[in-house]
Amino acid sequence: MSEACLLVRALAHPESTRALDAVGWTALIAIARAEQLMGSLAHRLDGLELPPKVAGLCA
Amino acid sequence: MRHALALQVGPVGLRIGSAWKRPIDELRALYRGYPAPAIPDFTVRLEPAKPWRRFVKPSIFIGGDFILPDAAPLALAHGLLAAEMGMNLQMALGQRRFLLLHAAAVEREGRALLMTGVSGAGKSTLAALLGERGWRLMGDEFALLEMATGLVHAFPRAVSLKNEAVGLFGDVAADRFGPLMEDTPKGAIRHLRPRDDAIARMTEPARPALLLFPRYGFEAETREIGQAEVFVRLTQASTNYVALGEAAFDALTGFVREIPARAIDYPNTDTAVAMVERAWAEWER
Numbered sequence: 255m256s257e258a259c260l261l262v263r264a265l266a267h268p269e270s271t272r273a274l275d276a277v278g279w280t281a282l283i284a285i286a287r288a289e290q291l292m293g294s295l296a297h298r299l300d301g302l303e304l305p306p307k308v309a310g311l312c313a
Numbered sequence: 314m315r316h317a318l319a320l321q322v323g324p325v326g327l328r329i330g331s332a333w334k335r336p337i338d339e340l341r342a343l344y345r346g347y348p349a350p351a352i353p354d355f356t357v358r359l360e361p362a363k364p365w366r367r368f369v370k371p372s373i374f375i376g377g378d379f380i381l382p383d384a385a386p387l388a389l390a391h392g393l394l395a396a397e398m399g400m401n402l403q404m405a406l407g408q409r410r411f412l413l414l415h416a417a418a419v420e421r422e423g424r425a426l427l428m429t430g431v432s433g434a435g436k437s438t439l440a441a442l443l444g445e446r447g448w449r450l451m452g453d454e455f456a457l458l459e460m461a462t463g464l465v466h467a468f469p470r471a472v473s474l475k476n477e478a479v480g481l482f483g484d485v486a487a488d489r490f491g492p493l494m495e496d497t498p499k500g501a502i503r504h505l506r507p508r509d510d511a512i513a514r515m516t517e518p519a520r521p522a523l524l525l526f527p528r529y530g531f532e533a534e535t536r537e538i539g540q541a542e543v544f545v546r547l548t549q550a551s552t553n554y555v556a557l558g559e560a561a562f563d564a565l566t567g568f569v570r571e572i573p574a575r576a577i578d579y580p581n582t583d584t585a586v587a588m589v590e591r592a593w594a595e596w597e598r
Contacts, residue, residue: 276351276352279352280328280352280353280356283352284356284378287356287378287379287407288378305352307326307350307351307352307354308352310354310410311354313409313410
């Protein structure tokens with residue numbers, strides 16, 4: 255899956271991120287920052303159970 | 314990213330990617346034994362400024378999550394400096410969990426001594442010297458102030474010694490140094506790895522006790538500084554004070570009210586170390 259698809263899918267279906275491992279999260283956060291969409295991503299992920307590190311980056 | 318390395322530095326995870334092998338090999342040697350984060354906070358990318366610059370007169374553009382688009386590229390031989398600047402840039406532009414103070418920090422018995430000042434004031438050199446003389450080096454570049462608790466967290470990346478400061482560490486084991494980089498935009502630079510205990514204790518925060526404003530090149534003198542001046546100088550020494558808003562204001566005013574501050578002018582480093590020790594002894598009384 256390309257990183258753009260990863261971001262699009264996470265924004266459209268936030269619960270799809272449940273399947274992500276550490277490498278997947280790293281890629282998702284990097285592409286979200288590159289596209290200036292980290293705030294939007296954090297908003298969409300709000301309320302989901304996230305790895306502590308990811309929750310910290312979204313806070 | 315063809316070559317990559319993940320490094321935990323204090324509470325911050327960094328991932329450094331490079332189009333060339335050499336900078337990553339140099340980083341791996343300098344930062345051997347640092348833990349690797351599973352999910353990093355920030356990514357740094359060392360990339361060719363133009364595609365052909367990977368091969369022809371290789372030059373590094375410092376990229377990553379947060380970038381300065383007009384930064385001048387660096388020569389491949391200065392890869393360690395590029396990586397250091399890339400890490401600093403991510404912290405300076407992207408860090409939101411801590412109030413960032415552009416200050417060196419050392420710790421003794423759980424209490425932190427902070428030193429801030431303009432480039433060339435001697436923060437790095439003093440912190441590195443103290444780190445070899447009984448203090449724990451917490452960082453030569455950033456002190457991370459946790460706003461809710463007032464604790465300072467360490468960011469112990471390798472100290473970048475500049476120009477004549479390189480020669481002050483003759484008694485330190487050679488395997489703790491990175492390669493000597495001549496003719497960088499900041500002069501000659503050589504990185505010094507913190508002592509192993511400083512690396513092992515990188516996640517231990519400390520309560521700040523004393524703030525110093527060292528200044529190199531003047532007659533030895535210690536002066537008191539008023540709280541208003543300390544506050545203004547610290548806002549200038551912070552890269553994310555404005556972005557963090559009211560929480561940063563509350564944390565910084567609390568810091569300034571509680572922590573005594575002194576300005577220290579010094580003509581040479583031995584005098585400076587003695588003055589720092591004296592200021593610390595006065596604080597302890």
